[in-house]
Amino acid sequence: MDTSPSPAVMPRRRPTAVPTAPGTVTVTMTVETAAGLFSDDATTFVACAAVDGVRSPVLAGPRASVLDSAARWVCRSTPFMNALCTPVVQLHSGETADVEDIAAHADAVRTAFLRAGVSGTTVECRAGADPVTLPVRTVVRGHEPPERIVLRYWDGSRLKTPRARPVQGRAGGNLGAGGTAGASVADELTRSFRRRLTTVRKQWSASPGRLHCSGDPRMDGRPRLINVYTDASTSPGSRSAAIGIVCPELSVVLSGVLSRTWAREDGGVSGAELSAVAAAAKLFGPFAEEVVIHTDSTTAVHLWRNPLRISAAQVWLKEGVLSAQQAVEAHGTALRVRWVKGHADTRGNLWADRAAKLSWRSATWREPEETRRMKLRRLGEEVADAAGKQTQRTQRSA
CATH class of the missing domain: 3.30.420 (Nucleotidyltransferase; domain 5)
Structure with a gap:
């Protein structure tokens, strides 16, 4: 008869780790x-x-x-x-x-x-x-x-918290190796554009549906005048709205879904249009000496010129407009907001309308984020091609 203890009552042993050879x-x-x-x-x-x-x-x-x-x-x-x-x-x-x-x-x-x-x-x-x-x-x-x-900084006892510092190129006029003054200015403007895009994205857009850009601005130096076209897309009773921003001179297209605060404050179509204007002003306001923003909403033009008439219930929208105007004034940029006939022959307005609709449809139909970005890239390539052809025609006529 086997008198060995049952495995159920035997003491359990923890497996010992096998040391790895150095x-x-x-x-x-x-x-x-x-x-x-x-x-x-x-x-x-x-x-x-x-x-x-x-x-x-x-x-x-x-x-x-x-x-x-x-x-x-x-x-x-x-x-x-x-x-x-x-x-x-x-x-x-x-x-x-x-x-x-x-x-x-x-x-x-x-x-x-x-x-x-x-x-x-x-x-x-x-x-x-x-x-x-x-x-x-x-x-x-x-x-x-x-x-x-x-x-990174090391004070002798511990590694300090990383600090972000702007890179201004190599010594000697803040130029990169083999660079030129125009290229240095363009690089600095591109870095400034990225920083402002991060700020505008956090302030005006929601996640998912963050405000995305088709690419970096294409330029040789600081432009004197740029035209920016804005539009918004929503529907009655919808809980979401999207904005589209296009700058043909810089071959830049932006599209994103507005923050949920817009729905909570019952912003409406006019509020969405004004949000697109304010976001464009804060993003492109310090970018050139003169900026003209075109929108097909007369109400947005009126409220931009008279921000104190924005409804007291729309606190987020009023604060955003005032913040954008202060940012433009701080840089001394001559910024104007003009009305343009919507869905007509103005290509910039049509591009802005398409940019706004692609994000709104993506949010409404719950398209994958990669699909929205792919559509935005294609629209950006179309705007860039049209801008390149316009530049060639201008050079031939000159």
């Missing part, structure tokens, strides 16, 4: 020197690291701070979280870096990993550019937008 993990890292990358004209180091093809954010700032951030990012990556590993850093530095600079970079990398709690780091200096961390050189040459850069 090994080495290859880390690619690119470090570049960018003098005058920021407005303080100080020497800035830009770096980027990658583990198994996964790239870190582009880091900029003092060399110790940048490399400390890169080392901490590497140590938090998956290979180092799952096992005891020793990094082998393949270091790529500038095209014109000398032997002393490369040696200084290598020593700083070892120190950074030692601060991150990893010892025995091996640094191999490699020639040529690394394809994974190549965006570092686009930053140094002034071609990378500032949203891709994380600026």
Whole structure:
């Protein structure tokens, strides 16, 4: 007779973790020197690291701070979280870096990993550019937008919170390598446009259905005069409304669903039209010396010129209009709002109407967000093609 205890009454044992054998993990890292990358004209180091093809954010700032951030990012990556590993850093530095600079970079990398709690780091200096961390050189040459850069500071005891700072190009007139003054102005305007677009998107649009743009403005410098066409789309009893904004001179088309506050305050069609005008004014107002906004709503024109006559119940709309007017006045832009006959032969108004309808139909019929963006891109390409043909005709006539 078997007297062994039943498995049901036997004590349970927790499975013991099998330790992973220590090994080495290859880390690619690119470090570049960018003098005058920021407005303080100080020497800035830009770096980027990658583990198994996964790239870190582009880091900029003092060399110790940048490399400390890169080392901490590497140590938090998956290979180092799952096992005891020793990094082998393949270091790529500038095209014109000398032997002393490369040696200084290598020593700083070892120190950074030692601060991150990893010892025995091996640094191999490699020639040529690394394809994974190549965006570092686009930053140094002034071609990378500032949203891709994380600026780090190290005060000796801890890593401080990242701070966003505008990138104004290389030293010497704030120009990128091989750039011109016109290109620098255009780049700065593009970055300013992106920042204002983020603000306008949060203020005037809802999620899902955020205000989206077909692309960056196309220009060679600051324009003297631009025309902007606005329109809105809704229906009686609808709980949603969408706006469309088109600037043919800049080949820009925007479309999005208004904030839910519009429905709560019973904004109506006129409120939606006025919202489109206010959003366009805040976005394009500081962009040129003179801005003309065209709308097919006489009520929107009247209320823009007399914002105090907006209904007291529409607090969100009144505050938005006053905020847009203050932003325009602060930049000293000559902005005018004009009435244009709707659904006639004015191409800008027809484009704005299509832009507004595609977002409203997407919200009403619950289309996928990718479908709405695809339609917006196609409309933006149509506007850009028409603007290019108009420019060619103007040049021939001149």
